[in-house]
Amino acid sequence: MIKKEIVFVILGVLIIIGLIGFVSAASSVADDFSKMFEEFKGIFSAFFQIVLGESGNDAMFFQRCLILLVVYGIVYMVLSKMSLFEGSSFLLFFVSFAVAILGVRWLDNGLIQSILLPYAALGGSIAIFLPFLIYFTFVHTSVRGTFGRRTAWIIFGLIFIAVYITRGFSGDIGGWSSSYSYLYLFGFFALGACIFFDPQIHMYFEMGKLGSAMSNFHKQEIRAALRDLRQLEKDYRNGLTTYADYNHERKRLENLIKKSSGHA
Numbered sequence: 001m002i003k004k005e006i007v008f009v010i011l012g013v014l015i016i017i018g019l020i021g022f023v024s025a026a027s028s029v030a031d032d033f034s035k036m037f038e039e040f041k042g043i044f045s046a047f048f049q050i051v052l053g054e055s056g057n058d059a060m061f062f063q064r065c066l067i068l069l070v071v072y073g074i075v076y077m078v079l080s081k082m083s084l085f086e087g088s089s090f091l092l093f094f095v096s097f098a099v100a101i102l103g104v105r106w107l108d109n110g111l112i113q114s115i116l117l118p119y120a121a122l123g124g125s126i127a128i129f130l131p132f133l134i135y136f137t138f139v140h141t142s143v144r145g146t147f148g149r150r151t152a153w154i155i156f157g158l159i160f161i162a163v164y165i166t167r168g169f170s171g172d173i174g175g176w177s178s179s180y181s182y183l184y185l186f187g188f189f190a191l192g193a194c195i196f197f198d199p200q201i202h203m204y205f206e207m208g209k210l211g212s213a214m215s216n217f218h219k220q221e222i223r224a225a226l227r228d229l230r231q232l233e234k235d236y237r238n239g240l241t242t243y244a245d246y247n248h249e250r251k252r253l254e255n256l257i258k259k260s261s262g263h264a
Contacts, residue, residue, distance in 0.1 A: 052105050060109045063116060067107070072100035128183065132190065139194075140202055149198050157191045160184075222257055229253045 076096040085092040143149045236246040
């Protein structure tokens with residue numbers, strides 16, 4: 001026991017010394033990493049400038065590079081499924097890259113801005129909806145009773161309103177533009193619905209879990225019926241049951257399988 005404590009003390013001292021050395025060398029490591037990153041950035045920037053025929057200082061250069069990669073990935077995936085390119089990785093890569101360049105190099109900057117609008121809507125929608133979805137799932141899975149859930153939503157709503165008042169009405173602070181504050185209105189409507197219609201919402205939430213449980217139950221019924229049907233056919237072939245009993249039981253099991261399949 002004493003030996004283990006000594007070992008731990010020595011390891012602790014070594015770790016502290018290493019951390020001190022790491023902290024003292026952190027700035028130089030960061031500088032080296034920054035220089036290495038800039039070198040890689042220069043290489044890739046020069047490559048894409050040649051491919052796209054644009055300067056790296058162009059306003060849409062970075063966006064055009066990303067669109068090029070997206071188009072290349074999709075074209076590569078589609079062409080890889082064609083028998084013409086089987087066994088020829090170089091031809092697949094060359095054709096995919098050529099098609100991607102032809103599709104992106106001569107795009108107008110205005111058109112690129114229009115292309116980016118749906119992506120901005122996608123990213124913004126996910127970023128806005130995800131916190132609400134996480135809290136919604138937490139409330140309806142962890143909080144019991146209508147009163148408890150409504151209280152949780154009221155607390156969320158108070159914080160929501162506080163953030164809106166301190167940020168949404170205060171102009172442009174820290175990059176927060178009040179021109180988008182109207183998006184909070186949808187949050188207010190959603191909060192109101194969750195508070196006033198909590199019993200109905202929770203009922204549908206529970207019905208979804210019940211439906212999943214019933215689906216698993218019917219799947220088990222189908223497996224059991226198929227097992228009984230195989231055993232019934234085996235008994236009939238071995239002469240352990242009459243044809244009338246076999247036919248009656250077979251129809252019953254087949255109807256049970258058909259009925260359960262409709263609910264699974």
